Amino acid sequence: MTRPSSLRTHDLLGRKRPGYTKDGLTVHTDPNALRRVTKAMRGGGRRVTLVPTMGALHDGHRELMRRARSIPGSSTVVSIFVNPRQFGPTEDFDRYPRAFEADLEMCREEGVELVFAPDVDTMYPPGFATSIDPGPIGDELEGAARPGHFAGMLTVVNKLLAIVVPDVVFFGEKDYQQLTLIRRMVHDLDVDVHVVGVPTVRERDGMARSSRNAYLTPEQREQAVTISAALSAGQYAGEQGPAAVVAAAREVLSAEPALEVDYVELRDPELGPAPSIGDARLLIAARLGATRLIDNAHVSVTERV
Known part of the structure; x- marks a missing residue:
């Protein structure tokens, strides 16, 4: 199979392409080659700086x-890799x-x-057997599903x-449980990197940007905005206590039978x-047809007056 032009390691004259071009974009597929560049x-x-992605980039990734x-004084690496190990056997790896x-x-x-x-095969060569245990939180919320x-x-x-060895790595807050677990892993394993969470980028109607939004039909897209509306309702109910936050969100969600x-x-x-x-996080997961959507928002829980 012919490699896309952006992935070729040699030019048309057979000359090896440089590992880095100032003011240009260089694509690497070999971990060792990229590691040498970032080390230099x-x-x-x-x-x-590193922005890990699974591709299908949108404005949320653009903000990252x-x-x-x-x-200041930084160079940015964007990784594009659809990771099969985070998809279950019945999930959407093949159609992701x-x-x-375009990315x-x-x-x-x-x-x-x-x-x-x-x-x-580069990321998981034959014999690859190591996995990181996320701990108890990894079995809750998204982990349970x-x-x-x-x-x-x-x-x-x-x-x-380990490949890029970045000084700073950026993740979106839309996947809040993911961000929390990454911060815990970095702390527990003494990884020398600063993890930055970036606020969720939203559409004008409040819906969180996500690569999986592409699965939604126009009708489902209209129904999906109910999730962000539920988060807003929960935020407004913060002054009534934690139980009221969840109740307010559920009430909005129940109005959309789809x-x-x-x-x-x-x-x-x-x-x-x-x-x-005090500070809290309201998290919601719901399905529209075959598409699973997640979102979250900060909530300030205060005492009733």
Whole structure:
């Protein structure tokens, strides 16, 4: 099979392409080659930032790139890899949206210098047997609905951190449980990287940007906005206590019969039990047809007056 032009390691004259081109985009598929480039960058006094993605890039990813690029004296790596180990046997790995050339164009538009786009056999060669245990929180919320998901996610994130060795890595807050578990892994394993959570990028009607939104029909797209409306209702109910937050969100969700609600939960910022007062996180998961959607929002729980 002919490799896409963006993935060729040699030009048309057979000359090896450089590992990095200033003010241009270079695509790497080999972990060792990319590691040499980022090591040279750090040795030259540059900081390295990483934006891990599964491709099908949208404006939420664009915001992550912009945050990464905003760090003075830094070079940004965007990884594009649909990780099979975080998909269950009945999930959407095969139909997960893939738009590689469009993804590269967005990276160019945002001034990204390096893209890491390995194949599955490169990331998980024969004999690969290691997995990272996410701990008890990994079995709750999304983990309860998607057994093994977070072990697969943490394993690939840890590999990306080992390959790129970034100073700073960026993740969106839409996948809040993912962000929380990554922060815990980095802390527990003494990984020398700063994890930055970036607020969820939303459509004008409040719906969170997600690659899986592409699965929705126009009718389902209109129904899906109920999730963000439920989050807003929960936020407004914060001054009435934690039980009122969940009740308000559930009431809004119940008004849309097409939504099959998986969970509506209020947790503390580390995903422990909901606080009686203080900062909290309201998390919702629901299905529209075959599409599973998640979203969350910060809630300030205060005492009743």
